[in-house]
Amino acid sequence: MLSEIFTKYSKYKNYxxxxxxxxxxxxxxxIYFYKQIESPIPPLAQARGPLLYTLxxxxxxxxxxxxIKKRYSFLLLYLFFIDxxxxxxxxxxxxxxxxxxxxxxxxxxxxxxxxxxxxxxxxIWKDLFHISLTGILTLAYFLWGKKRIKSPRRKKRIxxxxxxxxxxxxxxxxxxxxxxxxxxxxxxxFYERNHKQHKFVSxxxxxxxxxxxxxxxxxxDKKPLTEKEYQEIDKFILQRKSEHTLRSPSNKxxxxxxxxxxxxxxxxxxxxxxxxxxxxxxxQPDNIYIPNTLPQTLHGRSADGQLMINTGLLPxxxxxxxxxxxxxxxxxxxxxxxxxxxxxxxxxxNEKFSxxxxxxxxAYHIDTLISRENLxxxxxxxxxxxxxxxxxQTIPILKKFKEPFYVQFITTSSxxxxxxxxxxxxxxxxxxxxxxxxxxxxxAINYTDDAIRLCFELLQENDLLKNTCVVxxxxxxxxxxxxxxxxxxxxLSPYEQENNTTFIPLYVVNVDLKPRRHEGxxxxxxxxxxxxxxxxxxxxxxxxxxxxxxxxxxxxxxAVDKTLQVIGKTDSIPGNEIEHKIEAWSISDLIIRKKYFxxxxxAQ
Numbered sequence: 001m002l003s004e005i006f007t008k009y010s011k012y013k014n015y016x017x018x019x020x021x022x023x024x025x026x027x028x029x030x031i032y033f034y035k036q037i038e039s040p041i042p043p044l045a046q047a048r049g050p051l052l053y054t055l056x057x058x059x060x061x062x063x064x065x066x067x068i069k070k071r072y073s074f075l076l077l078y079l080f081f082i083d084x085x086x087x088x089x090x091x092x093x094x095x096x097x098x099x100x101x102x103x104x105x106x107x108x109x110x111x112x113x114x115x116x117x118x119x120x121x122x123x124i125w126k127d128l129f130h131i132s133l134t135g136i137l138t139l140a141y142f143l144w145g146k147k148r149i150k151s152p153r154r155k156k157r158i159x160x161x162x163x164x165x166x167x168x169x170x171x172x173x174x175x176x177x178x179x180x181x182x183x184x185x186x187x188x189x190f191y192e193r194n195h196k197q198h199k200f201v202s203x204x205x206x207x208x209x210x211x212x213x214x215x216x217x218x219x220x221d222k223k224p225l226t227e228k229e230y231q232e233i234d235k236f237i238l239q240r241k242s243e244h245t246l247r248s249p250s251n252k253x254x255x256x257x258x259x260x261x262x263x264x265x266x267x268x269x270x271x272x273x274x275x276x277x278x279x280x281x282x283x284q285p286d287n288i289y290i291p292n293t294l295p296q297t298l299h300g301r302s303a304d305g306q307l308m309i310n311t312g313l314l315p316x317x318x319x320x321x322x323x324x325x326x327x328x329x330x331x332x333x334x335x336x337x338x339x340x341x342x343x344x345x346x347x348x349x350n351e352k353f354s355x356x357x358x359x360x361x362x363a364y365h366i367d368t369l370i371s372r373e374n375l376x377x378x379x380x381x382x383x384x385x386x387x388x389x390x391x392x393q394t395i396p397i398l399k400k401f402k403e404p405f406y407v408q409f410i411t412t413s414s415x416x417x418x419x420x421x422x423x424x425x426x427x428x429x430x431x432x433x434x435x436x437x438x439x440x441x442x443x444a445i446n447y448t449d450d451a452i453r454l455c456f457e458l459l460q461e462n463d464l465l466k467n468t469c470v471v472x473x474x475x476x477x478x479x480x481x482x483x484x485x486x487x488x489x490x491x492l493s494p495y496e497q498e499n500n501t502t503f504i505p506l507y508v509v510n511v512d513l514k515p516r517r518h519e520g521x522x523x524x525x526x527x528x529x530x531x532x533x534x535x536x537x538x539x540x541x542x543x544x545x546x547x548x549x550x551x552x553x554x555x556x557x558x559a560v561d562k563t564l565q566v567i568g569k570t571d572s573i574p575g576n577e578i579e580h581k582i583e584a585w586s587i588s589d590l591i592i593r594k595k596y597f598x599x600x601x602x603a604q
Contacts, residue, residue, distance in 0.1 A: 014148045019065055025133045026058045029086060032129060034202040036090040037099060050203050056171035057205030059164035066161035069151045076138050083130040091123045098299065099198050172208065197299060213318050225594040233596055236587045239580060240544070250537045252510065253468040254337070254406045257455065258306060259448060260414045261478035264291045264503040266445045268491035272428045274446050277453035281507050288508035288515055290550065292493060294559040294567055295504050296525040297476045303355040305475030305525065310334070310364045312529035312545015314588035321592055322356040326363050328595045331543035333532060335365040337406050339541070343367055347394045348410035349375065350384030366408070370394060382416035387451035395458040413451065417444035434487055441478055469511055469535055473528055474504035495522060499567050511535050516555035522568030523550055524559030546584040560585065
């Protein structure tokens, strides 16, 4: 039988040879891509799983090969498109230490287009390897294959396509089989590697990630909240210790400045002062400064930072809340303040569609969104109107707001620090031996620090600062510790060096409370929301978040990162308290995906 099939298709040997060559080329590209995202395939003895999953990805990617009869130039264009996806993800990884969030950016072309500036600057010459292989295939086709490759008729092409498709399906389903044999849920089998999305990709391949996320989004997450899941969430909430401060209500205005990519380490540089204004704030005894705040964002990055500050919820494991879970009810900081008749607004220099801000502001119960569309674009830095211009244009507007108010400023100028600040005047005399991206980042943070200084001056000039509490937080870290440890090792805390992480700072100005300090205290980004509730005396609000207030009796001493790694001092911490903070990740994920608060609202 095999001999008959071979005889029948022997006249198409060049066609089949072309398929094999293209498949080998794509296999090599994917393996090289894994190396680019610092996830090399393990030694051969342990590489069977990754190699088989990669092969299945190749078979799926090349299904269009069997749809084309003559015009293979379209196939070559398709291969170049795959190259661009791999290159974009490699560059994105160098910037964000992650692959592109599939259903956040790929599902929103306008958002994807905004990446071109920041990611484009991180494309390196080694990325051309992908295009060079496709270039060689292109030359081979026009010099040799165009006249020699004979395509079978449609029926035979469809028949041929079934073989790789069947193999791919068998390989994909093997993961389900392994999970079943090990009495492991399919979700847990995949989730082992999905804390770090690039690790998932290097094991299961990019198509596997897309299929997994799509199935989660369209099937698993659509199932209603079960009674067991409801009980799990309720049990977690009931286990939380009382944190209420029971103080008289505060009538101060609240301004939260969410700073783009502000890490703690630039504020610690002694050779030259990068953040003179923030350093001044941190040294004033009446202000609060917590340098060791652990960033806990996932695939949503900046949007995840806003989620935690506004709702006290950790981000979901896959995809982004801002795009895939926005259409539901969230308790929030703005809603809590509405109980005391606070007016609320978000102000930013980028467009309202960025990270689905318009929709998320509604989800957070914020009354007004002032974005690029409402401002004069007199100075553009990166993805939006410069931070200084935004402060100049909007702080006078706050005088017209009915007090008390809650305003959330979202800065953007430090977003594309390499491309936007590479040629920016250096007033700090930075060491010329520093890599360009490190120099660009420090210049961007120096600019942002000066923008925040301007913000405070304008608040003072408009007689707003005295009766306003100002919280300055970061949406996520700017650079990983392994990137800067060779240049500024003294600026990293022992926890950062030991755990290869990067802390972000938290500042609070004009607050009447003092936090409960611990030696070497580490808090999580998720602890900011309940801390603000205490700052504003919102003791009676129904939702305290999954974090812990720094003002409570049980002020946090440690935090849990996205890989469930515990960071901080835990010598005297009971094991159940550590487990509780770890569990917060899965509970928060469940609350959001299964719309727990919608369920509660309907039940009331």
